Each structure stands twice: as structure tokens, then as C-alpha cells.
Amino acid sequence: MIKVGIVDDHAIVRTGLRQFLSEHVDLRVTGEANNGREALELARGGEVDVLLMDLSMPEHGGVDALQAIKARFPDLAVLILSGFPEAQYATQLMRHGASGYLNKECSPDEIVNAIRVVARGRRYISPAVAELLADNALGEGDQAxxxxxxxxxxxxxxxxxxxxxxxxxxxxxxxxxxxxxxxxxxxxxxxxxxxxxxxxxxxxxxxxxx
Missing domain, CATH: 1.10.10.10 (Winged helix-like DNA-binding domain superfamily/Winged helix DNA-binding domain)
Structure with missing residues (x-):
């Protein structure tokens, strides 16, 4: 059983994700948070294997939260689910310790697949992020x-x-x-x-x- 924490400042998004994830027998939502500070509390509670976290939140945003969480709990998988395009944050967040980055326009099934991958201690690399990483490795990723x-x-x-x-x-x-x-x-x-x-x-x- 993979224990998942959902971090998003929109209650309707958390509800939708919780309902969808509950349809999978190997996943269980064990906590929710609506900002980065609450996400840190979720991590501290030790009842999550994967944090599914948005970036754009009031008070304590996702980037700051990721850095704080990974500093204290380096082995906790943090999967970013964001409305921002991959080109803006994906590679930066992966360098900061994110286990994966998904755009909110992705399919629900991709979210489930990504959760399963990062729960095994691996990183989830979507095709879009893989292309960005390849460009950067080849020196073609001049930053806008x-x-x-x-x-x-x-x-x-x-x-x-x-x-x-x-x-x-x-x-x-x-x-x-x-x-x-x-x-x-x-x-x-x-x-x-x-x-x-x-x-x-x-x-x-x-x-x-x-």
C-alpha cells in the first residue's frame, strides 16, 4: 500500500485527486494540506510515502516547501503536479530533489503511474521533461x-x-x-x-x- 499526501490550495482539486486515487487498491490518501507549511507537517507525521504537491500556493509556496522537506526528509518522494509548463520549473525542481514533475494537463492515469514509480525510489521522467534534460545535457538549453x-x-x-x-x-x-x-x-x-x-x-x- 502506497500512502499518498495531497498538497494543493484548492479543496476541489484535493477532493478530485482523493476520489480518483481511492479507486486504486494499492494507493491510499493518508493526509491533505493546502500550503507548504502544512505539507511539512504531513512529512513530519511520517504517514506518507509520496507527497503529490502543487507549486502555486499562498503563504509557503511549493518551491520553498520542497527545499524544506528534502532538507529534513531526504528519502521522502515528492512528486510535483503543477499548472506551470515543464520548461519553467521541471529541471530546476528535479535538481532540488523532486522525484518527478507533472503538468496538470496530464492524464489521471499518468499521475497514478508516476506515484508508483517514485514510491519505489525511482524518478519519474515524463517525455517533456526528458527532452528538457537532454537539451540541457547537450548544452542546447539556453535559458529564456x-x-x-x-x-x-x-x-x-x-x-x-x-x-x-x-x-x-x-x-x-x-x-x-x-x-x-x-x-x-x-x-x-x-x-x-x-x-x-x-x-x-x-x-x-x-x-x-x-
């Missing part, structure tokens, strides 16, 4: 400017690119308007862009939004 963004900067960037207002982003991410404005300024500087419309064009051109 957005690769230099922090997790929070990336979240703000993608929301701005989709047309969300600074106020709306602040409310959704539990941040002040001033803080979001600061992130926006940093993003524009790092990407050498001058406006929100340029952010949108950049995101579309690089396949970060559809």
Missing part, C-alpha cells in the same frame, strides 16, 4: 529570460499576462497591492519589457499561456 524569475515573480507575471489587475492579483495571492506592484516592476525589469501588453505577448510567444 523568464527562467530568472522567482516563484512569486512568475506567479505575478502569468496573472498579469492573462489580464488580471494588480488589485485582483493581490487579493488572490493574499498580498498587498504595493507588494504586487513591486513584483510587477521586477518582472518588467528582468524581462526588459515596458507594459502589461508586452508581458502578454512575451507569455504567448514562449508558450507560457494560451
Amino acid at each position: 529570460p523568464h527562467a530568472a524569475l522567482s516563484e512569486r515573480e512568475l506567479q505575478v507575471f502569468l496573472r498579469l499576462a492573462k489580464g488580471e489587475s494588480v488589485g485582483g492579483i493581490a487579493e488572490a495571492m493574499f498580498l498587498s497591492v504595493k507588494t504586487v506592484s513591486t513584483y510587477r516592476t521586477r518582472v518588467l525589469e528582468k524581462l526588459k519589457l515596458g507594459s502589461n501588453s508586452e508581458l502578454t505577448y512575451y507569455a504567448l510567444k514562449n508558450g507560457l499561456i494560451q
